[in-house]
Structure formats: structure tokens, C-alpha cells
Amino acid sequence: MGDGATRRGFLVRGFAGIATLALAGCDSISQQPWLDPLLRSAEALTKRVQRLFAGDHALAQEFTKADIAPMFRANGTLDPGTQEYREHAQKNFADWRITVGGLVEHPLSLSMDQLRKLPARTQITRHDCVEGWSCIGEWTGAQMAHILALAQPKEQARYVVFYCADPMSDSDGDGINDSDFYYESLDMVEATHPQTLLAYGLNGQDLDIAHGAPVRVRAERQLGYKQPKYVKDIVLVDSLEKIGGGKGGYWEDQGYNWWGGI
Amino acid sequence: MTIASEPANDHASRGAWAWIANFLKYGANSDPDDPKTWFFRHPLFVRITHWTNVIVLTVMLMSGLQIFNAHSALYWGNQSDFDHPLLSMTAQQNDDGSLKGVTQIGHWQFDTTGWLGASQVNGQWAVRGFPAWATIPGPQWLALGRLWHFFFAWLFVANGVIFASLAIYSGHFRRDLKPKASDITGLPTEIAHHAKLQFPKGEAAKSYNGIQRLTYFTVIFIIAPLIVLTGLTMSPTLDAAFPVLPWIFGGRQSARTIHFLCAFSFLLFFIVHIVMVVLSGTWNNIRSMITGNYEIEQTGGRHG
Numbered sequence: 001m002g003d004g005a006t007r008r009g010f011l012v013r014g015f016a017g018i019a020t021l022a023l024a025g026c027d028s029i030s031q032q033p034w035l036d037p038l039l040r041s042a043e044a045l046t047k048r049v050q051r052l053f054a055g056d057h058a059l060a061q062e063f064t065k066a067d068i069a070p071m072f073r074a075n076g077t078l079d080p081g082t083q084e085y086r087e088h089a090q091k092n093f094a095d096w097r098i099t100v101g102g103l104v105e106h107p108l109s110l111s112m113d114q115l116r117k118l119p120a121r122t123q124i125t126r127h128d129c130v131e132g133w134s135c136i137g138e139w140t141g142a143q144m145a146h147i148l149a150l151a152q153p154k155e156q157a158r159y160v161v162f163y164c165a166d167p168m169s170d171s172d173g174d175g176i177n178d179s180d181f182y183y184e185s186l187d188m189v190e191a192t193h194p195q196t197l198l199a200y201g202l203n204g205q206d207l208d209i210a211h212g213a214p215v216r217v218r219a220e221r222q223l224g225y226k227q228p229k230y231v232k233d234i235v236l237v238d239s240l241e242k243i244g245g246g247k248g249g250y251w252e253d254q255g256y257n258w259w260g261g262i
Numbered sequence: 263m264t265i266a267s268e269p270a271n272d273h274a275s276r277g278a279w280a281w282i283a284n285f286l287k288y289g290a291n292s293d294p295d296d297p298k299t300w301f302f303r304h305p306l307f308v309r310i311t312h313w314t315n316v317i318v319l320t321v322m323l324m325s326g327l328q329i330f331n332a333h334s335a336l337y338w339g340n341q342s343d344f345d346h347p348l349l350s351m352t353a354q355q356n357d358d359g360s361l362k363g364v365t366q367i368g369h370w371q372f373d374t375t376g377w378l379g380a381s382q383v384n385g386q387w388a389v390r391g392f393p394a395w396a397t398i399p400g401p402q403w404l405a406l407g408r409l410w411h412f413f414f415a416w417l418f419v420a421n422g423v424i425f426a427s428l429a430i431y432s433g434h435f436r437r438d439l440k441p442k443a444s445d446i447t448g449l450p451t452e453i454a455h456h457a458k459l460q461f462p463k464g465e466a467a468k469s470y471n472g473i474q475r476l477t478y479f480t481v482i483f484i485i486a487p488l489i490v491l492t493g494l495t496m497s498p499t500l501d502a503a504f505p506v507l508p509w510i511f512g513g514r515q516s517a518r519t520i521h522f523l524c525a526f527s528f529l530l531f532f533i534v535h536i537v538m539v540v541l542s543g544t545w546n547n548i549r550s551m552i553t554g555n556y557e558i559e560q561t562g563g564r565h566g
Binding site for chain 2: 055
């Protein structure tokens with residue numbers, strides 16, 4: 001009798017031990033320095049294959065007005081909250097300027113009025129958040145391709161970096177974010193895609209603060225974090241290495257993939 | 263107390279251990295006295311792709327649950343109707359400040375505290391869909407979950423393509439996996455045999471039975487391609503490349519829901535598969551998936 005109980009005890013302890021080892025194994029594997037680069041090695045392949053099929057110009061699906069979500073969810077920063085941004089908001093962004101610089105022949109500084117006079121596009125598209133949800137909205141804005149054509153990118157320009165007005169960190173601990181401003185990047189293919197816009201309108205109205213006023217990026221073949229809000233400065237570069245944490249965007253520096261097509 | 267003082271008990275326990283040993287080796291309807299012959303059951307490519315799939319699918323399921331936890335709700339259609347999810351896992355705060363996990367399916371609500379909606383991570387209560395022990399990585403970390411998922415997704419597809427190609431080329435598909443009309447007509451009899459734990463012996467044990475053919479065919483050639491296609495449909499770039507993808511599945515959010523259902527079909531298959539492996543001879547089955555060799559009881563004659 002005692003024999004059986006001991007065996008049972010051994011089995012129970014054995015299984016508990018194996019379970020603990022397996023769990024500890026998962027945790028310790030997750031901390032191995034070789035793991036991250038190994039897992040990340042799939043990203044280049046994924047990007048290459050997706051681009052192979054999507055090409056440079058395949059358009060994201062466009063929907064009808066009937067499909068527009070009654071409440072388009074706002075995510076990430078809902079209000080940049082800085083003194084500077086508030087003053088712009090009070091003046092209805094009349095003095096907001098978007099600069100285009102870096103590796104371009106003709107640096108630009110555009111007022112909102114000038115931006116609105118550029119060739120515009122209105123598109124009803126599906127916004128896909130990296131978290132998993134989707135919302136359909138009608139976006140109006142200037143085509144990025146046209147803005148870049150005005151600035152004339154130099155030959156060595158490979159990426160378009162967007163610097164934004166929303167701070168992501170709170171440096172002095174007062175509960176208000178004041179540093180670590182959001183930034184993102186697209187490559188030239190995605191930036192010059194016909195549906196890539198500097199958007200200033202959502203569902204027929206001026207873009208509101210929660211959705212990125214006065215102007216945000218729409219890159220319809222990419223996830224939401226690749227479409228920064230509160231855009232101020234646009235810089236063309238040949239490498240992402242020396243910008244921010246070197247990964248090409250705020251969330252990329254936190255571990256997210258640069259390729260946001262999946 | 264000494265063993266010698268209870269000889270009868272000891273004898274009975276020895277008989278029980280012998281039965282358990284035989285059960286673990288040959289299963290529930292094995293006769294230890296039956297002569298057995300060796301049968302080469304699984305070719306090398308089946309064995310390699312099988313065990314690769316065990317690892318790959320485990321990682322895919324657990325990293326998938328991590329990704330699901332970033333927005334623990336499912337919808338139907340192109341977009342998310344946040345007020346009317348098909349399924350959601352949320353947390354409510356109790357009066358004493360503790361968390362209550364609530365899982366909602368359609369109009370039905372269930373208290374799933376500790377399992378779904380709210381569970382403990384390293385001793386701390388957290389708002390999360392699936393619990394930490396079911397996700398890779400354990401804590402909420404969407405970026406790393408995505409890295410695991412999208413790396414192993416390539417391995418899943420590669421492994422699946424290798425298996426399917428070799429299965430068709432070698433005749434394994436035509437011979438063993440392709441369902442026959444008689445598999446469907448014979449289903450009630452087959453289910454009865456399984457329920458009575460009467461597994462095939464002799465000649466009949468050399469090929470899959472009807473339930474096996476139907477199940478393996480469904481899992482490998484229907485659910486696996488479906489989970490890949492619905493996964494691809496969640497990519498906005500691939501939706502631009504292949505607008506037919508969201509069209510087939512009724513929208514990106516529908517595809518996400520079908521993806522989730524496929525994942526749980528895999529899990530259900532996995533559980534039933536393990537139970538059947540145990541009931542029909544744990545050691546004999548596992549050994550045959552490692553060495554290829556399977557022992558068949560000659561007579562028996564209860565079935566097949």
C-alpha cells in the first residue's frame with residue numbers, strides 16, 4: 001500500500017517537475033540573446049514575399065459610404081497635450097507647418113492651406129490595428145507621391161521618416177508625457193503608393209485631435225502603427241540606423257517589426 | 263507494516279501493475295497472450311514532419327493566444343463592431359477591488375475568473391484573455407508573440423508542403439489518407455467500435471480506419487490550409503495583393519474569427535488524438551512514430 005502511494009507521489013512530483021522545467025525552459029529561451037535575431041530573420045523573407053505579390057501599386061480595398069464605422073476607434077496618443085500643441089489647436093492649426101527635408105533637392109515647408117491645395121484623394125479604407133481590430137473610415141488628404149515629387153528626392157534616399165508632435169514618455173514623472181516624440185518610417189515604395197496620404201480629413205470633417213489633427217499618414221497596406229498622427233517634419237534618409245533607437249520607429253524601437261504589412 | 267503480512271493484497275497489486283504495463287504498451291483491448299507481429303507503419307518523412315509539427319503547432323497556438331490577448335474579442339465582417347463581438351474576454355472590478363474575468367459568447371456571459379479575462383501572472387492579478395501559462399511569452403508582450411508566430415508560420419507552411427508533396431508522391435495520400443465512400447457509410451459502426459474501445463487487430467490494423475482517414479484528411483487538407491489562408495487574410499498588404507482573400511472569408515475580422523476556430527479545432531484534434539494514442543497503446547504508438555515499427559496483435563478477432 002505504502003509502495004503504491006510512493007509511486008503515485010513519484011509520478012505526481014515527476015510530472016510537476018517536468019511542467020516546471022518546461023515553463024522555466026520557455027522563460028529562459030525567451031531571454032536568450034540568439035533568439036531575437038533568429039525570430040527576426042523571418043521578417044525580411046515575409047517582406048520580400050509580400051512585396052513580390054503586392055508589387056508597388058496594388059491598391060488596398062476601398063469600401064462604400066455604407067461601410068463607414070459609426071465610431072472610428074482612436075488608439076495610441078489621443079491628445080499630444082504639450083503646451084506647443086495646445087496653442088496650435090487653439091488657433092485651429094492655422095500656423096502648423098509640415099517640412100520636407102533631408103535627402104531632397106528642394107526642401108519644403110507647407111502650411112495647412114498649401115497642403116489642402118495639393119492634389120487630393122479621398123478613400124474609404126479599412127484600418128487594421130496591430131492589436132487585431134479593424135475600422136473603416138473615409139480619409140481625405142494630399143498624396144505623398146505628389147509631395148515627394150515636389151521635393152525631388154535624391155537618388156540615395158531610401159526611407160521617408162515622419163517626426164510627430166506626440167510625446168510618448170513622461171521624463172519628470174508629473175503624469176504628462178513630454179519627451180520621446182513619436183516617429184515612423186516608410187520605404188520609398190510604400191511612401192509613393194497612390195493611397196499613401198498626408199490626411200487632413202476623416203469622414204468628411206477636419207481630422208480631430210484623437211485621430212491625429214491636423215495631419216496624419218495613411219499607408220493603407222500597412223498596420224496602424226506605421227501611419228503616424230500629428231505629423232510635423234518629414235525627412236528623407238538613406239539609413240534608419242542613426243535615428244531614434246535605430247529601428248525605424250517608436251514601436252520598432254520597442255521590439256515591433258519594421259515591416260508592418262502583416 | 264510489512265509486505266509479507268498482506269500477501270493477497272500484494273498479489274492483486276502486482277496483477278494491476280501488469281495490466282497497467284500492458285495497457286500502456288498495447289492499449290485497452292490488448293490481450294497480453296496474443297502473439298504479435300512487427301509491421302512497418304510510418305515512413306521516415308511522416309515521422310520527421312509529425313514531430314516537427316508537434317513543436318511548430320505548439321508554438322503557433324501559444325504565440326497565437328498571446329496575439330489574441332492584445333484584443334481579446336472576435337467579430338464577423340470587414341471590421342470590428344466593438345459593441346457586438348461574437349466572443350469577448352473582459353475583466354470587471356469587484357467591490358473589493360479584485361478582478362472578475364468575464365467571457366461572453368453572443369448573449370451568454372460566463373464567470374471565467376482565473377482562466378479567461380482575468381488571471382494571475384507571477385502572483386499578480388492581470389486583465390488578460392488567456393492565462394500566462396497558455397501564451398508565448400507568458401507576460402503580455404505582443405511584439406515578441408508576433409515574432410514567434412511569424413517565424414514559426416514559415417516552418418508550419420514549409421513542413422506542411424513537404425509532408426503533402428511526399429504524401430502524394432509516395433502514395434501515402436491515396437493509400438492511407440484519402441477518404442473512401444465507405445468511410446462515411448461505415449461511420450456509425452466505426453464510432454461504436456471506438457466507443458467500446460475495440461481497436462482493429464490483425465490485417466485491419468495495417469491501415470487507418472474510417473474515422474482516422476476522415477479525421478486526418480480534415481485536419482491536414484482542410485483545417486491546415488484554412489488556418490494559413492485566414493492568417494494571410496489578416497495581412498493588409500496581402501489583402502491588397504489578393505482582394506479575393508477577404509472576399510472568400512467575408513472580411514478581415516471574419517477571417518480572424520475563422521483563424522481562431524481553426525486553432526481550437528487543432529487543439530480539440532490534439533486532445534482527442536492523445537486520448538486515442540493512450541487508449542490504443544501509448545508505447546506501441548509512440549514507438550511507431552519514432553522508429554516506424556508497430557506491433558500488431560494477430561488474432562483477437564473482436565474487430566476487423
